[in-house]
Amino acid sequence: MEVANVRNHASKRKFGDIVSPSLPSLAATSSNGFDDNNNINDIDLSLLEVVEKSQNFIKVLDLKALKKLVLAFEAHLKDNIEARLQYPNQPDRFTDSEIELHEELQKLKVFTGAPELYLDLVNLNAAPSIVDLLNHDNTDTAIDIVQLLQDLTNEDVLEDNDEPARVLVDS
Structure with missing residues (x-):
């Protein structure tokens, strides 16, 4: 033992x-x-x-922030269209504008947490620009738009609309 x-x-x-x-x-x-x-x-x-x-701080997404993001999106979209028209056969000349447009589309995804601002998004006339990008020559951009539209129309987000959304926003 x-x-x-x-x-x-x-x-x-x-x-x-x-x-x-x-x-x-x-x-x-x-x-x-x-x-x-x-x-x-x-x-x-x-x-x-x-x-x-390096992470951005968290703040409430309001109409002012919405306007700022939509203006930045529209400016990058305009730059991308101009670069594509100016250099249609030289993709390396408009690659930077493609990347910047992609980044702006990613920033627009913050609206998925703020369905109370959807009407303001429409009133700012951003919806036609977003939908027009479904025909973009870059397939990745069109896919980004489809994902954005899916996120914006997610039923779970639309039902949970009790409080203002807190999201990451560049300042």
């Missing part, structure tokens, strides 16, 4: 025996779990901090 107890006791390991030698010991970390170099378990968190700081 004593041999069995010794074996069971010997088979139990301490936490320090299990932890990989490449990982910092718990004694090296402060009470918040980070060591002196702002690392936890040898993972550098400085990149995460930079990403968090």
Whole structure:
């Protein structure tokens, strides 16, 4: 019986025996779990901090922000159309305007969380510009528009309209 107890006791390991030698010991970390170099378990968190700081702040999407986003969208759409007309056979000359238009379309997706502003979106005459992009020569842009329209007409969003939407918006 004593041999069995010794074996069971010997088979139990301490936490320090299990932890990989490449990982910092718990004694090296402060009470918040980070060591002196702002690392936890040898993972550098400085990149995460930079990403968090670069994120836009959260604010309520209102009519003023809507107008600002629609104007930016219309300006990038105009730039894209002009570049495509000026250089129809040189796609590398209008690639930047395509990328900027794509980014503006992504920003318009914030309206999916604010159905109370849909009427204002229509009143700003943005709907025809959005629908016209279904015929865009770049298939990716047309797909972006289809996704935007699907998001804007999502039943779940339209039913949950009790409070103002809080969304990420560039300022």
